[in-house]
Amino acid sequence: MFNKLKEKLKDWTKKISEKSAPVEEKKEGKSKKKKQEIEMPLKFDPGKQKFEPDTEELKNIQKKLKSEPGTESFFKKVTSRISKVKISEKDFEIYAEELEMLLLENNVALEVAEKVIKQLKEKIIGKELLKKEIEEEIKDSLKEIIEDILIEPFDITKRIKDKKQDQSKEPYVILFCGINGTGKTTSIAKIAKYLKKKDISCTLAAADTFRAASIEQLKKHGEKLGIKVIANKYGSDPASVGFDAIQYSKKNFIDCVLIDTAGRMHTAKNLLKEIEKIAKVCKPDTKIFVGEAIAGNDIIEQVRSFDWAIGIDGIILTKADTDEKGGTALSVGYVTKKPILFLGTGQEYEKIEVFDKKKFIKQLGL
Ligand SMILES: Nc1nc2c(ncn2[C@@H]2O[C@H](COP(=O)(O)OP(=O)(O)OP(=O)(O)O)[C@@H](O)[C@H]2O)c(=O)[nH]1
Ligand SMILES: [Mg+2]
Incomplete structure (x- = not known):
């Protein structure tokens, strides 16, 4: 997912290490004498x-x-x-501008680009290093900075299993939301399969009663996966579909309910009110925002709107497979303070990855 950013960061690191100036010999009387x-x-x-x-x-x-x-x-x-060299503040300033541009061009949010540069400056300016060490030093510093920027995701499987152990006998409810066409329904199907493999049973709630063919789409996934789908008529109250799915799951000892909702613009107040109602009625344990990795910085405003309406717990970034830049994945968590839980990496059911900070950083070539 980082094709572009990875290459550009590599070039930049090389350039700044080549530019680094040798540490000057101190011209003391002593050295003259020797x-x-x-x-x-x-x-x-x-x-x-x-x-x-x-x-x-x-x-x-x-x-x-x-x-x-x-x-x-x-x-x-x-x-x-x-034989040692060091990066002067003057040199760094020139290259910092370049680094900021390449981060911004690759969808990294401004706030994050500025943080990366400030911290990198503190870490490497004036440090005396062997020439051959510079590239590694910059890479290691970037790695530390990015590791710090990325929010550690919580383990949803563990939360579901923990709820299964308690005495409430209530299923674990996950509500999915986001704007139109981001991959909510597909991600629900992927997660249902992922949880099934971990011995967690699911019910799917077709609470998108608005878009044509949305109920059939979810039912088709349910058939393929062998998972029960609770649905009502088009135009019916989505909150009641979610509620019915929870009741069905409780009665049938099903561990988890995944509620699909209609895509809605984050700027449409009446639609946000509707999802607020679904959340109030269904009382989800986790509310997941589903957004596209390719959306760039727009996604930040989207997460903020949904968070303001219902309080988001985590993010699924879909279509990471078609994202050449990767900056959204790098910065959306930091800016919104919500962890990325999964990355969608393709259209098939298996194309979902639990977000792993270390693996993610490795993909950046650091
Ligand atoms: N390449 C790729 N395509 C994806 C991914 N996730 C979903 N898609 C595709 O995105 C399109 C929209 O997916 P849906 O799951 O219908 O999206 P949605 O958010 O439910 O859409 P609405 O219900 O209309 O708002 C479909 O063609 C999916 O196959 C992904 O991770 N990678
Ligand atoms: Mg959908």
């Missing part, structure tokens, strides 16, 4: 009629220098300092 001491001794060769290096004398000088206390460590210090 320089004079190791000047090449010369000897006149009468045969060649010219001066040649006096190797015997050079050996004597080296012996003498070694025996002088402090001299050896001084030479060691000079050698290591010469």
